Each structure stands twice: as structure tokens, then as C-alpha cells.
Amino acid sequence: MGRARYDGIADWYDTEFQPAPLESETWETLVRLLEDAPGALIDIGCGTGAYSAGLAGLGWTVTGVDVSEDMLRRAAAKGVRTVHTDASALPFEDGSFDAAISVFTHTDVDDFTNLVREVVRVLRPGSPFVYVGAHPCFVGPHSVYDVERKAPELHPDWYRKTGRYDEAPGIWRGSGVRIRVGASHLPLGLFLQTFLDAGLRLERIEEPAEREYSFALASRWRR
Ligand SMILES: C[S@@+](CC[C@H](N)C(=O)[O-])C[C@H]1O[C@@H](n2cnc3c(N)ncnc32)[C@H](O)[C@@H]1O
Incomplete structure (x- = not known):
């Protein structure tokens, strides 16, 4: 594996971009949706491991996987x-885990x-x-984040x-993360169909209200 897009920005990501992940609505939502009893859990694209570590603290036996050695x-x-x-x-091996999570990855993986x-x-x-990830309707190549209005155009x-x-108008300028690593997009229908085509059954869907949009x-x- 060659150099990954997040190599070289892990320290910035952990200290400046996402300094308090376990105080976020993402974390609250993740824990609430993951209502099964703790067991072996895989965190796909775990990055700097904030959510992996948080779940380990709740009793899960966590394995975090990522392409970026710097994030790991x-x-x-x-x-x-x-x-x-x-x-x-x-x-x-097939069937190795009792649960899986992935947080803000569909906008990064190829x-x-x-x-x-x-995962299945x-x-x-x-x-x-x-x-838990970016909302395909409001984050993507079609969405230009207006820092002053705190809303997308x-x-x-x-x-x-x-x-x-990487070249589209909707590189999210607010946080600076997309300027550094670029981004990928799936419209909502294709995004949801990806899970259904893999044989998963939808149990809960929520739009966390951390921001107005x-x-x-x-x-x-569920597998
Ligand atoms: C926006 S970060 C999210 C990190 C972490 N889940 C979080 O929420 O703090 C996206 C992560 O996906 C990882 N990633 C991108 N492509 C991947 C791949 N093909 N396999 C595994 N991880 C990947 C990146 O290296 C990066 O750490």
C-alpha cells in the first residue's frame, strides 16, 4: 500500500479538526444506535481512533482498520x-465480528x-x-459551504x-479537511442502495440535528 491521503495530517485532524469527538452528536448517535450487547467490533476507516477508543471504554473489543498509517x-x-x-x-475470516461501525468514510474511500x-x-x-456519515443531499460536489451563513449553497x-x-465547486472550505484530502460523492439513492445490494436490512435512519441543516x-x- 502506498501513501494514503490522510498520511501527514493525523496530528492536525486529532488536535484541531476533531478535538472533542466524544462530545459530538455523532458519538451520541453512534452509541444510541449501537444498542446490542458489547462483543467484538470492527471500526472501518477508524482514522485516529476516537470512536474506537470510546467504544472500547463501553466494553466493546474493538479492532480499528484504516489505510492511513499516520491516522492509525x-x-x-x-x-x-x-x-x-x-x-x-x-x-x-467470515463472521469474525459481532458489530461493525464506520464513521464519515463513504466520502473518502474509493x-x-x-x-x-x-462488512457483511x-x-x-x-x-x-x-x-454515520455526511448527508449526501447536503454535502458533496453540489454543495458549497457558506461559512458566514453556516449553511450550504x-x-x-x-x-x-x-x-x-476534487475540482468541483463543493469542496467544503469550512473545516479545511476537504482541501487537504479531496472527497468522493454518492447521491442518496445510490448510497442507500449500496447497503441494500450487500444484503443488509435497514433498521434505523436518522438525521442528527447538530447543525440547522x-x-x-x-x-x-442488520446482517
Ligand atoms: C474522515 S476520516 C474519518 C475517520 C474516523 N472514522 C472518524 O470519524 O474520526 C476517513 C478515514 O477513512 C480512511 N480511509 C479512506 N479510504 C480507506 C480505505 N479504502 N480503507 C480503509 N480506510 C480508508 C482514511 O484514511 C481516514 O482515516
């Missing part, structure tokens, strides 16, 4: 068991279809997969364009 360095420093791997080919297929493969039948002509959009979409799926 910070996760390991939080005590997370880390595995350096591409999510589209996980080095685990192959979300294979990520979800791999490594989950024990009956297990939950909680996904939408350009519908870009909405149906899938894949990476729906910045995030959270869902719990």
Missing part, C-alpha cells in the same frame, strides 16, 4: 488494536461498494452495522456526479 499511529496511542488495510479487502460487502462478510449473521447540476470531486445521516443496518 494516533489510534494505537489511544490503546486501539489497529490493522493497516484497505477496507475493500479485509484480512479477517470503493464504498466493496467496503460494505466486506466479516459480520456474524444477525449483527448490526452502524454507519446548493448547485443541483453537480448532485448526480459520482466519485471524486442535515449535515449527517446515521443508519443502523
Whole structure:
């Protein structure tokens, strides 16, 4: 595996971009949706491991996987068991985990279809997969974040364009993360269909109200 997009920004990500993840609505939503009894859990695209470490604190036995060694360095420093791997080919046996989470990854991975297929493969039948990520309707190549209004200005002509959009108008300038690593987009229908096509059943879907517009979409799926 060569250099990953997040290599070199892990310290910034952990200290400046996301300094208090366990005080966020993402964390509150994640814990609430993950209502099963603790067991072996895989965090796909765990990054600097904030949520992995938080869930370990709640009794889960967590494995965090990511393509960025730099991000994993910070996760390991939080005590997370880390595995350096591409999510589209996980080095685990079928049915190895009792639960899976993935947080803000569909906007980063090159192959979300294979990520979800791999989640299904490594989950024990009956297990939950909680996904929290950017809301495809309001974050993407069609959405230009207006820092002053704290809201997106939408350009519908870009909405149906899938894949990476480093050159599109909607690079989110507010946080600076997309300027650094670029982004990928799936319109809402394709996004949801990816989970359904992998054989998952939708149990919960929520739009966390952290901001006035729906910045995030959270869902719990069942294998
Ligand atoms: C926006 S960060 C989210 C990190 C963490 N889940 C969080 O919420 O703090 C996206 C993460 O996905 C990882 N990633 C991107 N492509 C990946 C892939 N193919 N396999 C595994 N991880 C990947 C990146 O390295 C990065 O750490």
C-alpha cells in the first residue's frame, strides 16, 4: 500500500479538526444506535481512533482498520488494536465480528461498494452495522459551504456526479479537511442502495440535528 491521503495530517485532524469527538452528536448517535450487547467490533476507516477508543471504554473489543498509517499511529496511542488495510479487502475470516461501525468514510474511500460487502462478510449473521456519515443531499460536489451563513449553497447540476470531486465547486472550505484530502460523492439513492445490494436490512435512519441543516445521516443496518 502506498501513501494514503490522510498520511501527514493525523496530528492536525486529532488536535484541531476533531478535538472533542466524544462530545459530538455523532458519538451520541453512534452509541444510541449501537444498542446490542458489547462483543467484538470492527471500526472501518477508524482514522485516529476516537470512536474506537470510546467504544472500547463501553466494553466493546474493538479492532480499528484504516489505510492511513499516520491516522492509525494516533489510534494505537489511544490503546486501539489497529490493522493497516484497505477496507475493500479485509484480512479477517467470515463472521469474525459481532458489530461493525464506520464513521464519515463513504466520502473518502474509493470503493464504498466493496467496503460494505466486506462488512457483511466479516459480520456474524444477525449483527448490526452502524454507519454515520455526511448527508449526501447536503454535502458533496453540489454543495458549497457558506461559512458566514453556516449553511450550504446548493448547485443541483453537480448532485448526480459520482466519485471524486476534487475540482468541483463543493469542496467544503469550512473545516479545511476537504482541501487537504479531496472527497468522493454518492447521491442518496445510490448510497442507500449500496447497503441494500450487500444484503443488509435497514433498521434505523436518522438525521442528527447538530447543525440547522442535515449535515449527517446515521443508519443502523442488520446482517
Ligand atoms: C474522515 S476520516 C474519518 C475517520 C474516523 N472514522 C472518524 O470519524 O474520526 C476517513 C478515514 O477513512 C480512511 N480511509 C479512506 N479510504 C480507506 C480505505 N479504502 N480503507 C480503509 N480506510 C480508508 C482514511 O484514511 C481516514 O482515516
